[in-house]
Amino acid sequence: MKVRKALTIAGSDSGGGAGIQADLKTFQELGVFGMSALTAVTAQNTLGVHGVYPMTAAAVEAQIEAIGQDMGTDALKTGMLFSGEIIQSVAKKIEEFGWKKVVIDPVMVAKGGASLLREEAIRAMKEFLLPLAMVITPNIPEAEVLTNMLIQSIDDRKRAAKKLYELGVKNVVIKGGHSDNEETLIDLLYDGRDFLYFTSRRIPTKNTHGTGCTFAAAVTAELAKGQGVKEAVELAVNYVHAAIEMDLQIGKGHGPTNHWAFKRKEAAADAIYK
Numbered sequence: 001m002k003v004r005k006a007l008t009i010a011g012s013d014s015g016g017g018a019g020i021q022a023d024l025k026t027f028q029e030l031g032v033f034g035m036s037a038l039t040a041v042t043a044q045n046t047l048g049v050h051g052v053y054p055m056t057a058a059a060v061e062a063q064i065e066a067i068g069q070d071m072g073t074d075a076l077k078t079g080m081l082f083s084g085e086i087i088q089s090v091a092k093k094i095e096e097f098g099w100k101k102v103v104i105d106p107v108m109v110a111k112g113g114a115s116l117l118r119e120e121a122i123r124a125m126k127e128f129l130l131p132l133a134m135v136i137t138p139n140i141p142e143a144e145v146l147t148n149m150l151i152q153s154i155d156d157r158k159r160a161a162k163k164l165y166e167l168g169v170k171n172v173v174i175k176g177g178h179s180d181n182e183e184t185l186i187d188l189l190y191d192g193r194d195f196l197y198f199t200s201r202r203i204p205t206k207n208t209h210g211t212g213c214t215f216a217a218a219v220t221a222e223l224a225k226g227q228g229v230k231e232a233v234e235l236a237v238n239y240v241h242a243a244i245e246m247d248l249q250i251g252k253g254h255g256p257t258n259h260w261a262f263k264r265k266e267a268a269a270d271a272i273y274k
């Protein structure tokens, strides 16, 4: 059996709920061999970000180079990239190795409000990275920054998705966690032709730390396994939903999600239908 591989280029969350830790847990749970290139170390817990210690762009390049030269990858995702310089290095390496299954989670601020991306980096992201993306997965505030639009309605979101598509992204997912609907939420996928709506029940919880990272990592793992974008997004919606639903109650603030939950739910369903 051929083992599929996925690479995450992202920041470390010492609290284990978001960033590289969330990505690797998700890769593992979805049966994909996970690799990482660290862009920054954060001192972080469920109460917030207490420090950000970026890597040099050369160190980020060296990590990607080491992976590309030897192991290669079937898909990759980016998370916290911190600076325009790191973004340019990452884009250069993606092009150099010819990687196509590229998922960009344009991480900008942590749930507590701490900045994980410098202001100057937004231009670099649009210019160098977005044209290389197979999928981009902004939440509503990130989509607003990238498009210079105010997004309130679903129609606004559709317009924003079209704008992002025009920047060269092949598939745009604008996630609905930040919408003001208290009952349901919609993750919207646009592939340049059709809009697809993934509707789920909003779970009343404060434990949503790392949902965005987990979502993008699940999309990446599924693409690595050879799934299409639509199937990968659908699975990611279900994976994150299970992870939020069976939360772990860890820490005093916004706790992490449960990366085991999806497989446990699947195993329970298998036992019922056997």
Ligand SMILES: Nc1ncnc2c1ncn2[C@@H]1O[C@H](COP(=O)(O)OP(=O)(O)O)[C@@H](O)[C@H]1O
Residues within 6 Å of the ligand: 138, 139, 140, 175, 176, 177, 178, 185, 186, 187, 200, 201, 202, 203, 204, 205, 208, 210, 211, 212, 213, 215, 236, 237, 240, 241, 244
């Ligand atoms: N309270 C919630 N209940 C159910 N699903 C949620 C909830 N909050 C977020 N999600 C889901 O988690 C994923 C990430 O959503 P979002 O909060 O928009 O992104 P981010 O974590 O990047 O801010 C999406 O699939 C969204 O539908």
Ligand SMILES: Cc1ncc(COP(=O)(O)O)c(N)n1
Residues within 6 Å of the ligand: 010, 011, 012, 013, 018, 019, 020, 042, 044, 079, 080, 107, 109, 110, 111, 116, 208, 209, 210, 211, 212, 213
């Ligand atoms: C290192 C790192 N990367 C990304 C996030 C975003 O996480 P969230 O899903 O809570 O917005 C984070 N808090 N820390």
